[in-house]
Amino acid sequence: MNMLTGKTALVTGASSGIGEAMARELAARGANLVLAARRRDRLEALAREIDTEYQSRVAVHVVVIDLAAPGAARRLFDETEGVGQRIDILINNAGTGYNDLFLNIPWERTAQQMQLNMVALTELSYLFGQCMRRRNEGYILNVSSIGAYAPCPYFATYAAGKAYVRNFSEALSAELADTGVRVCCLCPGVTETEFHLNANQELPPAVKWVTMSARRCARIGLDALLSGRRNVISGYLNSLAMFLLRFVPTRLSTALYGFVMGRLVRRLPGPGPTL
Numbered sequence: 055m056n057m058l059t060g061k062t063a064l065v066t067g068a069s070s071g072i073g074e075a076m077a078r079e080l081a082a083r084g085a086n087l088v089l090a091a092r093r094r095d096r097l098e099a100l101a102r103e104i105d106t107e108y109q110s111r112v113a114v115h116v117v118v119i120d121l122a123a124p125g126a127a128r129r130l131f132d133e134t135e136g137v138g139q140r141i142d143i144l145i146n147n148a149g150t151g152y153n154d155l156f157l158n159i160p161w162e163r164t165a166q167q168m169q170l171n172m173v174a175l176t177e178l179s180y181l182f183g184q185c186m187r188r189r190n191e192g193y194i195l196n197v198s199s200i201g202a203y204a205p206c207p208y209f210a211t212y213a214a215g216k217a218y219v220r221n222f223s224e225a226l227s228a229e230l231a232d233t234g235v236r237v238c239c240l241c242p243g244v245t246e247t248e249f250h251l252n253a254n255q256e257l258p259p260a261v262k263w264v265t266m267s268a269r270r271c272a273r274i275g276l277d278a279l280l281s282g283r284r285n286v287i288s289g290y291l292n293s294l295a296m297f298l299l300r301f302v303p304t305r306l307s308t309a310l311y312g313f314v315m316g317r318l319v320r321r322l323p324g325p326g327p328t329l
């Protein structure tokens with residue numbers, strides 16, 4: 055019997071990338087799944103695939119939802135725990151970003167990103183966290199980024215939001231330390247997903263050397279969560295870089311991040327990066 059047999063995991067952003075890989079990995083470990091995102095076709099195709107692969111030993115339920123819409127987190131809760139579907143593992147993975155100067159990005163896009171990356175994640179942690187605390191059992195994995203470790207020009211609100219996720223998760227983990235609920239923050243480095251295309255980023259070929267597969271990243275996150283770690287950075291190189299960053303003055307790390315992120319912007323109006 056697998057470790058997670060009989061448990062149910064809710065994965066947000068399960069229609070692609072790290073979330074999809076998390077769902078596959080959780081199914082391989084025996085967990086039933088609730089898959090949430092906006093693209094119904096992707097979610098249903100994944101559900102069918104998992105159902106076939108595990109010959110119906112894993113139950114998969116799909117919820118089509120836009121988590122950037124106000125009130126969506128509550129609706130997701132009402133459609134799961136609210137109708138008696140116990141969620142043992144919450145994977146707060148859904149997230150987007152947009153690489154450009156802050157003042158060039160339409161406000162609506164930034165507002166939706168903050169609602170999704172921070173508000174929905176926090177409200178889901180609150181709603182499902184209360185049920186888990188009552189049962190004295192459960193796991194929450196919040197997906198942040200290595201962008202959480204320094205101010206990040208050209209990705210200003212995204213990185214600041216991920217710093218929020220990191221600090222929030224560490225604090226929640228400490229608050230729940232004497233209960234049976236474990237909270238972990240996963241900080242991925244560059245990972246091979248659709249994220250970059252949607253984020254207006256063009257990764258130069260050299261980045262391939264430090265790019266991790268979504269599958270490996272998901273495994274690292276789940277292993278850390280299930281072993282009770284509070285925080286994990288994906289990969290040794292990323293971990294080393296984030297460790298060294300502690301000794302770099304903020305002004306310098308901001309300039310470094312800005313130098314890199316400014317060169318990843320796919321289309322910048324005007325003559326090009328100016329920062």
Ligand SMILES: NC(=O)c1ccc[n+]([C@@H]2O[C@H](COP(=O)([O-])OP(=O)(O)OC[C@H]3O[C@@H](n4cnc5c(N)ncnc54)[C@H](OP(=O)(O)O)[C@@H]3O)[C@@H](O)[C@H]2O)c1
Nearest residue numbers: 067069070071072091092093121149199244245247248249
């Ligand atoms: N890839 C990287 O290099 C990298 C690095 C650091 C951190 N991360 C973080 O990893 C997480 C997963 O991203 P990814 O790399 O796997 O990118 P991805 O392939 O683009 O996946 C993003 C997921 O979020 C979902 N999503 C986006 N907007 C949503 C909304 N409004 N409501 C509900 N779901 C929504 C998408 O599904 P729908 O479009 O179907 O809704 C998709 O399933 C994000 O939090 C991201 O910030 C990624």
